Amino acid sequence: MPGTFPAAAPTLSGDTLTISRFLASPAAIQRRLRDFRDLRFVSDQLLTQRFRSQGGAVLYEQSEPNVTDRTAEAVSPGSEYPYANLGTGTAAVAAIQKWGQKVLLTDEELARATFPGTAVDRKMRKVVNSTIKQVDAIAMSAIYAAVTQTFAATTQWSAASPTFLRDILRAKAVIVGLNQGYMPDTLALNDTQYAYLMSDDKFTNALQRETTDNPVYTGEVERVAGLTIVVSPTITKPLVLDSQQLGGMADETDGSPGYAVSDLAVQIKVIRKDDQDAYDLQGRRKTVPVVQEPGAAIEIDNTNLEA
Template sequence: MSYTYPVAHPTGTLTKEQLHLFLANKALIARRVADITKMKFIADWLLQGRFDATGGGIFYETGEPVFAGDDPASIGPLGEYPLVVLDDGTIASAKTDKWGLDTMISDEKIARQGRVPVDRGILRVSNTIIRHVDRIAMAVIASRVTSTFTSAGEWTSAGNAVESILTIQAERTELGLGFELDTVVLRPAQYARIIGMLIDDKSLPRESGETAIQGNLPVNALGLTWATTPHFQGSNPLLLDRDNLGGMADEKIGGPGYASAGTFGVEVKSIRDDDKEGYKVRGRRVTVPVVTEPLAGVQLLGTGIS
């Protein structure tokens, strides 16, 4: 999944008659949601597993071992393979929430301003839901990833930062957990400082760094992915394995008229209100963030960046 900022500005002109037809067409709304909603969920980017929460919730295993309890054996010709019983993780459950928002677009606004209020309605409703779900997901990650690592010294240079990260990566490798901690998530101010260090140490081309700071793009440098989101409020940077940390459990509750940009994400619906002579634009997402492997992440202490 891409993680792209900033939101692109829509282009093109439609007559008011075409806009009324557009607002009644589910397929066109779905395409417009895909075009407009460029700010993706960081929740989906960090929690890459996809779970089906049909029925309003899921049961899942957490802390499941990544290796079998016994080693493989040498097998001779026509020999019998040893049977190993795999240990299970701890069973946990999660319940979905339906997060939604409405806004009204009057016929007068469509007649006077064209597509602008329509795009603005889709954009603001969608991005507000994205922001809310991302905040919840980041809070869940921060609460579940409780293991910590204290840096030997403050991150006064990119070299100091990478040395600390390589140390915790080596420690986790020795534990044999099978996780690859390769994504660093920071608050925007922390991210800006790190990007500046990477540029100063010539670990990142200056033009790439400027783009990263302006657009909040993830940056790949020194074998790590550096990312930020305003929805992360923790004081300590997080080092994560995005492939194993967890996932988003979405419930597809259906209902006529809803359109979305993909299998996961905000669903948008246009509802005609003839009494008020306008359209109600509704957005929703029915989901819950799930951290299945708390040890697939670690809080980095003592970095000295704020």
């Protein structure tokens, strides 16, 4: 029996697509899957050093003094030089944790997928993202727990007349004033703090105006007071820090067969399961955050914009 013309439009109920056989199948447009850059994980930008561990832990020293325990003295001719002791930092040990998970991909799902060639990539991307997210949360908790220096903003940043630039410069001065060789290079903000900073007229009026690089046009401020701005929802209180000295991530490599390294040191592996006609897509990172120099960072309080 001939069908009616024009045929009814396709309908979608949940995951079930109903379409007349007299119509061509509509193009299925696959949503772009976001990666760690889009999700703005930042711990590896704040803890930039990379360490290797063995034996399941890493031993390190915090805040080693740069001078001896006594001042240099005037030495008379023929006299013996006075001995001084070399101070050491506070010893600490951090145990490596293995963070990971796996997902199942069946042969049927692979064969019946609209885009079978990308089924593995999309599932593995989610595993990698989830692993990075967990490590990022652990690292940010370690940073906030270790950093004890605070600076109270002169005026709340949400008030009518905040002093963003002065507060950032004064917080930076506290770190430099320790005279430990710290050189702050990063300002970490969340989205709300960044929005208030970028829209403050005292700040924007100090920027070059006759250029299309102005934040009014670009919507971005990349640097302020010599500090690279890092923006992420994982930031609670604003941080000014020296990313080269604050610390790093200690990763353990064990030479397990079959693993390849993906983004941010996450190791991935595809395991065939013949008894299930399926694959395990597995990802892991064996690491621990190490905050070696807590004095290289400072929190800015009293902003009224804490997450």
